[in-house]
Amino acid sequence: MTQHVTAWLGAYHDGELQGLRLRQVEAHLAHCATCRADLESLRALAALLQENPAAANLTPPERFVAQVGLRLPRRPERPAWQRGLEIGWQLVPLGLLGAWTFVQAVLVVAGVVLLALQMGLGGDVMAGLWYPELVEGLSAPQQGLSLSEIFNLSEASLNDVGPLMLQLLSHRGPLGWGFTLNLVLTGVIGLLYWSWLASWWARRQHRQRQVQQHIRHLHKLNS
Amino acid sequence: MNRARSETLAQSAAETELELITQAQQGDRRAFGELVRCHREGVVNVVYRLCGDVNLAEDAAQEAFIRAWQHLTSYRPRSPFRNWVYRIATNVALDSLRRERETVDIDALPLATSDEGPEATVESKERGERVRQAVLALPSASRAVLVLREYEGLSYREIADTLDIPIGTVMSRLNYARNRLRQSLAPYLEVL
Numbered sequence: 585m586t587q588h589v590t591a592w593l594g595a596y597h598d599g600e601l602q603g604l605r606l607r608q609v610e611a612h613l614a615h616c617a618t619c620r621a622d623l624e625s626l627r628a629l630a631a632l633l634q635e636n637p638a639a640a641n642l643t644p645p646e647r648f649v650a651q652v653g654l655r656l657p658r659r660p661e662r663p664a665w666q667r668g669l670e671i672g673w674q675l676v677p678l679g680l681l682g683a684w685t686f687v688q689a690v691l692v693v694a695g696v697v698l699l700a701l702q703m704g705l706g707g708d709v710m711a712g713l714w715y716p717e718l719v720e721g722l723s724a725p726q727q728g729l730s731l732s733e734i735f736n737l738s739e740a741s742l743n744d745v746g747p748l749m750l751q752l753l754s755h756r757g758p759l760g761w762g763f764t765l766n767l768v769l770t771g772v773i774g775l776l777y778w779s780w781l782a783s784w785w786a787r788r789q790h791r792q793r794q795v796q797q798h799i800r801h802l803h804k805l806n807s
Numbered sequence: 808m809n810r811a812r813s814e815t816l817a818q819s820a821a822e823t824e825l826e827l828i829t830q831a832q833q834g835d836r837r838a839f840g841e842l843v844r845c846h847r848e849g850v851v852n853v854v855y856r857l858c859g860d861v862n863l864a865e866d867a868a869q870e871a872f873i874r875a876w877q878h879l880t881s882y883r884p885r886s887p888f889r890n891w892v893y894r895i896a897t898n899v900a901l902d903s904l905r906r907e908r909e910t911v912d913i914d915a916l917p918l919a920t921s922d923e924g925p926e927a928t929v930e931s932k933e934r935g936e937r938v939r940q941a942v943l944a945l946p947s948a949s950r951a952v953l954v955l956r957e958y959e960g961l962s963y964r965e966i967a968d969t970l971d972i973p974i975g976t977v978m979s980r981l982n983y984a985r986n987r988l989r990q991s992l993a994p995y996l997e998v999l
Contacts, residue, residue: 594982598956600963628996629989633957635931636938639855639864648847648865649840652872656836794884795821 588612588619597626676780680773687769691762698762828888832879839879843872846889849959850896856954857900859943867903871896886968890961894969897951904947934995941991949984952977 589612595601596609613619643651824845830838850871855864874895875882882891942950951970955961967974989996 591982594985595963595978598963598981625989625996626985629985629992630957632934632938632992632995633942633953633988635935636856636942636958637935638852639861641861642848642851643865645844645847648869649843652843652869653836653840655869655873656839656876657873791825795825797884 588616590619590622593619593623593626597623597630677777680777680780684770684773687766687773691766695762824888825884828879828882828884831876832882839876842888846892849889850892853893853954853959854896854900856942856958857897857947857950858904859939863903864900867899868896871899874899886965890965890969893955893959893961894971897955897969901947901951937995938992941988944991945984945987949980949987952980953984953988956981 589596589609592601592605592609596606596613601609613623642648824842827838827841831842847868851861851864851868854867854871855861858864858867871892875892878895882888942953945953952966955966955969956963961969963974963977966972966977970977972980
């Protein structure tokens with residue numbers, strides 16, 4: 585006969601044994617009356633222990649909760665920066681949409697301005713807007729000239745003080761700087777948005793895993 | 808149909824509890840009150856079985872909930888909230904027992920009162936009282952393991968996490984407690 589499995593009977597009774605050890609104990613129990621009696625005694629003890637009465641005459645739940653509530657010390661809430669960070673995180677898509685809209689609006693306006701300049705429309709107005717000091721320095725007949733004509737008059741001034749955007753947009757690349765800039769900025773904004781979305785999805789999955797884990801715990805407790 | 812319904816209910820309960828925990832972690836006292844209401848009975852019973860006095864158990868349970876509130880931000884839902892509170896409650900109860908005495912003077916404890924009706928026999932009450940006293944006579948370390956296993960149904964791993972001891976120690980303390988109880992309750996076990 586193999587050695588008694590007394591030391592493992594408690595764990596066997598509690599369903600805590602697995603694999604080889606479980607098979608060893610089961611095999612031993614099949615032919616050892618002493619260990620079977622020991623196991624029965626453990627089962628009887630478990631049944632007897634349930635006769636130990638639970639606490640009676642407890643304070644009613646409402647009163648107990650109120651008493652705990654009164655004794656609760658003030659616990660510092662989450663720091664303002666943490667709450668701000670959370671709100672900021674929630675608003676990221678809105679911010680990105682705003683940034684994208686802004687970029688598109690700037691590029692469209694710049695495109696329209698450039699087109700108008702190339703067509704010689706609104707030259708005076710544009711010149712007044714961009715180079716007021718230049719327009720003020722012109723004589724009355726000259727003020728009737730278009731911007732391109734003014735630029736011809738003062739090409740050096742354009743090179744020195746012209747708005748960066750205007751220069752970029754008017755550059756003649758394979759597709760134009762405006763298009764490239766639009767592509768790059770849209771790409772960056774898109775990348776940020778997808779990163780945020782991936783992070784949001786990961787957080788959601790984590791939350792669902794927590795819920796599933798919690799359900800398993802509850803099932804276990806109920807069973 | 809019933810299974811699907813119970814799963815839906817379980818999911819809803821789990822989500823509700825997680826939501827309450829999240830709100831309480833953000834400082835919501837009302838949400839914490841709901842958690843206290845849900846776990847009050849279990850926590851009081853764990854402490855009661857450890858210390859044997861209802862008033863002491865309720866005080867210790869309140870203390871445990873207050874500590875839980877103070878450390879709530881450190882709770883992560885990897886383990887059940889119930890076990891986390893039990894861990895705190897067990898530590899509170901063991902601390903207070905350690906302060907007073909290593910083992911309880913069972914003769915000094917008040918008799919357990921019961922709400923059982925007249926049909927409950929005197930013999931059954933007496934047996935229950937004898938079991939209670941035998942459990943209380945165990946050393947506190949073994950008693951804590953026994954209470955968590957026999958009355959709260961925690962697994963060895965959960966008990967080890969709750970009491971912060973190795974699983975091997977859980978097994979040895981449980982074996983010791985059961986052997987002691989089998990000796991002290993032998994007359995009742997023979998009848999069963």
